[in-house]
Amino acid sequence: MNVVPVVRMIRERRRVPVRARAVLSAVVTVSGYRGPSACPEADMRPTSSYRLDTDGIHDMGGMHGFGAVVVPGSDATYHEGWEPRVFALSLLIGIEKLGQGSRRAIREEMQPDDYLRATYYERWLWSAEQSLLRKGTIADGEVDGWVERLRSGEEAPRRDDPGQARRVVASLSPVRPLGQARDPRFSVGDPVHVKRMRPAGHTRCPRYVRGATGIVQRVQGVDAFPDIGPYQGPHEPVYAVAFCSDDLFGASEEGSWTVMLDLFDSYLEPA
Numbered sequence: 001m002n003v004v005p006v007v008r009m010i011r012e013r014r015r016v017p018v019r020a021r022a023v024l025s026a027v028v029t030v031s032g033y034r035g036p037s038a039c040p041e042a043d044m045r046p047t048s049s050y051r052l053d054t055d056g057i058h059d060m061g062g063m064h065g066f067g068a069v070v071v072p073g074s075d076a077t078y079h080e081g082w083e084p085r086v087f088a089l090s091l092l093i094g095i096e097k098l099g100q101g102s103r104r105a106i107r108e109e110m111q112p113d114d115y116l117r118a119t120y121y122e123r124w125l126w127s128a129e130q131s132l133l134r135k136g137t138i139a140d141g142e143v144d145g146w147v148e149r150l151r152s153g154e155e156a157p158r159r160d161d162p163g164q165a166r167r168v169v170a171s172l173s174p175v176r177p178l179g180q181a182r183d184p185r186f187s188v189g190d191p192v193h194v195k196r197m198r199p200a201g202h203t204r205c206p207r208y209v210r211g212a213t214g215i216v217q218r219v220q221g222v223d224a225f226p227d228i229g230p231y232q233g234p235h236e237p238v239y240a241v242a243f244c245s246d247d248l249f250g251a252s253e254e255g256s257w258t259v260m261l262d263l264f265d266s267y268l269e270p271a
Contacts, residue, residue, distance in 0.1 A: 016082070017081070018147055020085060022146035023128060024156065025156050027098065028158070080121075091172070093132065096168075099134065101131055101134055108201075178223050179235065184219050184239075185237065185265055186216050187219070191216075192241060192271055193211075194209050194212050195267055203226070203227045204263075208249070212247050212248055214261075217239075219237060219239055221238060223236075225264055226264075236264055239263055240260055240262055245257045
């Protein structure tokens with residue numbers, strides 16, 4: 001797995017935009033690519049051979065000890081010109097099935113110190129490149145080659161593909177509501193207990209809510225259980241569950257407030 005050059009780029013931040021352009025250049029020049037029919041369905045489960053510890057720095061609920069959230073400027077969608085390109089590349093990889101593995105799960109394979117050094121879209125760039133390598137869409141060393149070519153002054157290649165553009169736009173346009181939950185296990189007003197667990201891979205159940213008791217406020221519908229693999233199922237009910245902040249974080253000078261979380265059925269048990 002070619003991880004060292006990407007991590008080195010992250011540590012030397014000034015070079016990250018070049019690597020982003022290099023990954024895009026490698027994808028644009030893929031030989032013989034003819035759209036999604038040429039790419040078999042990718043296995044979306046985590047591909048790492050070691051146990052992923054998502055209860056560490058990768059926990060989606062966040063961690064204490066990193067200071068206050070900086071609000072000014074944090075509402076900006078992008079902060080550098082290469083970031084929207086990486087976002088678009090990540091979407092393209094999924095829509096056209098150019099990569100292997102869930103990019104979110106791959107990001108959880110980053111070493112904690114590298115993860116903390118990286119910005120949000122540097123993590124996206126890292127996972128996009130790993131996904132492309134694992135599928136064989138790009139070859140090992142190909143991106144490094146493009147880095148050198150771009151730094152020497154060579155222009156980045158361009159490819160116009162109207163058919164691909166239409167497919168991407170069509171896949172993003174429809175609003176897909178959750179399917180209706182038939183005979184959900186819990187109803188509005190039911191008390192539920194979040195299971196205590198330590199998942200071996202990706203999960204959407206933040207650590208801070210495990211073991212807590214809340215009240216179902218709404219049955220949101222059904223969706224694919226993400227702990228197995230994005231969009232691979234099985235489909236199960238999703239509930240909006242309300243928790244008291246005191247139960248999750250203890251008493252606060254700010255008083256109590258309600259914390260609302262969407263949680264899958266598999267995370268819950270009757271209280």
